Amino acid sequence: MKMVSPRALRALERFNAAHPWDHNAHYHRWILRQLPRRFDRALDVGSGSGDLARLLAGRAAAVEAVDADPVITAQARELTPAVLPVTFTVADAMAEFPAGCHDVITCVATLHHLPFGQALACFRRHLAPGGTLVVVGLSRARTPVDHLLGAVAVPANAVTGWLKNRGRSTPRPLAMTAPARPADMTFDDIVREAGDVLPGARLRRRLFWRYTLVWRRPPA
Template sequence: MLSPRLLKALERFNATYAWDHNAHYHRWILQQLPRRFDRALDVGSGSGGLARLLAGRAATVEGIDADPVITARARELTPEALPVTYTVADAVTAEGPYDAISCVATIHHLPSDTRRRLVRLTEAGRDAFHAAGKPLGDEFRAALVAAGFPYERYFEDTLRLAELLASD
């Protein structure tokens, strides 16, 4: 769970630097999806940035994150008019089917049975995405292939949070 202090430090970091590792891939993810679809699931939704963007394409978006502090922040940042709900939950609680599932920098935290379950929650022929850091890249790829994900993307992590954590 993120402490309020760490959450504020992350927000300061993201405000100071114009590049956020996770948000960097959001536009690319949107380009891979249809213009309109029914349901999206954002696993590890954090402060809700991608969930809010998905709401421009999906009729409904469900963001789930195990951290109640960051989930509360996502709710604060999301306009009520957007079709997004946030739940403090484990990925295993999600109920599909979904047209798109995103797991940006999250999938490596999930047990293999949960990854396989997410695949089953994705409508046949639809997409699942993740973005991950380079150090565990082979592990991510192997986990996705073993879980049967129909679509895989791998990205290289180019930013470190050490400066942020040292600044406070």
């Protein structure tokens, strides 16, 4: 198989940088489809610019949004209309987890920043009976399936960026300015550990270098 030349890779990187788009926001509507039409309390862990928290506020009586980055949290507050029932807090999600139980907990592109098993156990403890946990996460590619999905995502990413930006060069969305790091767990490791903590959790590999996890706590 012929390798892609470094020159072509650099050209692709320049193209993607000129037409950026938020891979996490791509899954926001999918997240909403996993949730009830109405619920009381929601918690968004790793809320970033607050895009998902604002969507959750359309269904929830109250949304708590937690992020460790004070800069992007301040920007999220500025972008959020005062009428929305969203509270943004700067906190370490593990050390200062919001008290009480939540009907919905979401966590997008954040779990790989946390101790995986401990974080899932914490989510489980704070999820109300009958509540729903939804995770969109990142994993380290290892298997042929991982690499195949990655190969498919490369042209799809470029085309999507072009279409979303209508062919124009644009700055990165605010959500993409938060600090980030690569994932170190493989999808198989994630499935195994999640199964130990959240029996019955549904996990799937997804396009654009993501996986999803959905777990519903049994009613009391």
